[in-house]
Amino acid sequence: MKKHTFSEAILLLEDGTVFKGKSLGRIGTSGGELCFNTGMTGYQEIFTDPSYYGQMVVTTVSHVGNYGVQHEEVESDKVQISGLVCKDFSHHFSRKTAEGSLQDYFEKAGVVGICEIDTRALVRHIRDKGAMNAIVSSEITDIEELRNRLSEVPSMAGLELxxxxxxxxxxxxxxxxxxxxxxxxxxxxxxxxxxxxxxxxxxxxxxxxxxxxxxxxxxxxxxxxxxxxxxxxxxxxxxxxxxxxxxxxxxxxxxxxxxxxxxxxxxxxxxxxxxxxxxxxxxxxxxxxxxxxxxxxxxxxxxxxxxxxxxxxxxxxxxxxxxxxxxxxxxxxxxxxxxxxxxxxxxxxxxxxxxxxxxxxxxxxxxx
CATH class of the missing domain: 3.40.50.880 (Class I glutamine amidotransferase (GATase) domain)
Incomplete structure (x- = not known):
């Protein structure tokens, strides 16, 4: 298992709220509608569920990635989410039947994400304000540039996917x-x-x-x-x-x-x-x-x-x-x-x- 080097990452919400954390998955920039899932397990099934296409998922469970990935647990041919937001992202896994790490899985799939942020505060915010678009980046630090990129992400209302x-x-x-x-x-x-x-x-x-x-x-x-x-x-x-x-x-x-x-x-x-x-x-x-x-x-x-x-x-x-x-x-x-x-x-x-x-x-x- 190769060692992953964290880089700085930024999450910008449509209402201007900013969260700073560490990168996960591929280094890059990605946007979508921000939503949260309260499930305690089954993250690979969630990430490959086509219903999540165009959405960035916030996991409310503290740890993600700790049991790795395996091919039996996919719900489609590819990862469907546009990004992942979580608190603790594990690059090591303990399940003996796992075929690899979630980090390697995301890198191959081209998924961009952010970890080490206060997901409780984030979920409370979007519960009050409602679902909204967001953008995450581990390569762009200029908030104004991210805001311009975010303005190009289409609204889910009226969107055929x-x-x-x-x-x-x-x-x-x-x-x-x-x-x-x-x-x-x-x-x-x-x-x-x-x-x-x-x-x-x-x-x-x-x-x-x-x-x-x-x-x-x-x-x-x-x-x-x-x-x-x-x-x-x-x-x-x-x-x-x-x-x-x-x-x-x-x-x-x-x-x-x-x-x-x-x-x-x-x-x-x-x-x-x-x-x-x-x-x-x-x-x-x-x-x-x-x-x-x-x-x-x-x-x-x-x-x-x-x-x-x-x-x-x-x-x-x-x-x-x-x-x-x-x-x-x-x-x-x-x-x-x-x-x-x-x-x-x-x-x-x-x-x-x-x-x-x-x-x-x-x-x-x-x-x-």
Missing amino acids: SSRVSTPETYEMKPEDVKYKVAVLDLGVKRNSLYNFMQRGCEVKVFPYNTPFEEMEKWNPDGYFISNGPGDPAATLDAVNSVKQILKVEKPLFGICMGHQVLAQANGIATYKMHNGHRGLNHPVKNLITGKCEVTSQNHGFVVDAEQIKNHPDVEVTHINLNDNTIEGIRIKGKPAFSVQYHPESSPGPHDSTYLFDDFIALLEQNK
Whole structure:
């Protein structure tokens, strides 16, 4: 393991707040929307989650990098975050099965970051002020130059990003014993979602984000899965149009995260950007159908409009967030379609919500 030499690094927030620390990853400059994740573990899954594309992640856990990296723990083909902000960054790892250090991993991926700053103060600041863009640099010390660079970072509101992370061409995955065929609209899908379907006997065919419904329907799937993904759901118009068509033919549909927001928009329900999103592994959600509560893994900065759902004749709320009462799940009355805002594939996170995959399988069985 090569020895890493720290250099000075600067984090500049959109409101002018400055934090000074030490570099991590590649020496360079990078910007994006600053958000924080409260998870205590699973950093490699977080860094490779396509939903984080265009975002700089602040980890609230004190130590990052202490168990290294290994290839089984990736959720996509590459690191997706635009930068990392943490308190203590470990260049040494203690896990025997680790294949390398997080520092080497970031250098190969070209990720820029900053450590040795007061992340508690930073998180308190953005919790009060709201999510905002930021820029980190380990090569530029002039604040005015950084401010000019930061002004070029686009706002997440209105930004379409699924095209940056979706598969460029279709591909298939299948178990030995195929029971069902599930078409996946890839808005930024995580690998563990696909594995959950395969474990339940589903052959999956993954389609690019802008694939027309007619093209997916040629495969004659038993049902559709609309994945998670980055950016503003209001800008994912191709996916909204495809979901409208799926609802017309009344094939089973399951959406998570971005897929949940797209299903809402396909029914005329708006989404909006949150003051701060939900990102972590311990968000409490209540299932209004069963009355049971579950601890969930979440990663989103947009949410569906609860007021518009109240009087909607065709949409029923199935799950709510117990921290702020935001909408966590819906189903369409009279149709085999439902969605949740959180991540039942739980990678990383608790497994309380994996029953949702079983619920979808039950719909496939009923409609086959």
